[in-house]
Amino acid sequence: MELSTWLAFFAASWAISISPGAGAVAAMSAGLNHGFARGYFMTLGLVLGIWTQVLVVGLGLGALIATSSLAFAIVKWLGVAYLVYLGIKQWRAPAEPMVAEVDGGAGLVPRRTLVLRGWMVNAVNPKGTVFLLAVVPQFLDLARPLAGQYAVIAATLGFTDLVVMGVYTLLAARVLRLLKSARQLRLMNRTFGSLFVAAGGLLAFFKRA
Template identity: 55%
Template sequence: MSIETWLAFLLACWIISLSPGAGAIASMSSGLNYGFLRGYWTALGLQFGLLLQIAVVAAGVGALLATSELAFRLIKWFGVGYLLFLAWRQWRAAPVDMHAASLTRPVGRPLSLVMRGFLINASNPKAVVFMLAVLPQFLDLSRPLLGQYLLIAITMVVVDLIVMAGYTGLAARVLGLLRSPRQQRLLNRTFAGLFAGAAGLLACVRRAAN
């Protein structure tokens, strides 16, 4: 993976991780209930689920993309369509009560919070589909794939840990400032624009030559 490709992937990681989803809601819920230091255990659990998703994608996609230009294009345009769908859904998202966003009340013990975060990510099939559509676009098929997937995993985990720290701290301290319907609509539409921008970037990506 070239430095230019990695920088593009790093930018994509920030856009994806900043977009509010189940992981962000779980982190905010833990921050609201237990404060930053205790609530951050949920973010650590999310990363174990993220690593599992990356491993699932890495186990089956590399060989297919290495031998099929058609498969690369199909996955690429599926990824573009999926990102545009997320943009549309985010634009139309209604304001929510953040206190009621969590499906289950978290247990205060660190191990329980880690397991809760892991299960949220590991049991999310949409996240696996998203990675299947996006991650292969950043691979250089002329180089060994294992090292590239390790770099991808480290980059995603580090960025997500930073972002989830922000969400957890935000919930623990100043989430009340973002609860009005107008503010939530503005936030949703901002992220809709980020999804659409990511779709445009992905549409420009080309398969690396062997």
């Protein structure tokens, strides 16, 4: 990949990461409920989900998902179900912050669970597959080996997401410090729960191009 081509993709990847979506909601929700240090593990999962999408597209499976009605429907409804599940879970979360390191962190959501949740948000999302299928080929040089170019694309998307989602997580964690009453915490939980369900609803209406 030429430097000029990579710079163009680097600029595009910032726009991709900053644009609001289920990933941003997940990152902010993690920061709100777990603070920055623990909540950032959600971002690591989101990046692994992006890399999974790039791998799927690179192996040609993305085209199968985009063109097969059955495969597309399976992935889409898995994504919808998972986002709605997260929304209901967040809505019903107790009205108390979960960042206090009590008894060495006993009772807190394990970091690996946050990573898995983040991975699921991005990996089971056909919108990401279709988007990468539409965007990535514009930056590929078909006369050169594709594996290295896909690796660069994955690393670039991973870097921008680590930064952007980290900022979302940090901002939400700062907001957490301002929330003192159970009523405020309940309102925030229900707000993010509603956002997850809304993201799932939007995904349900998403169709193949």
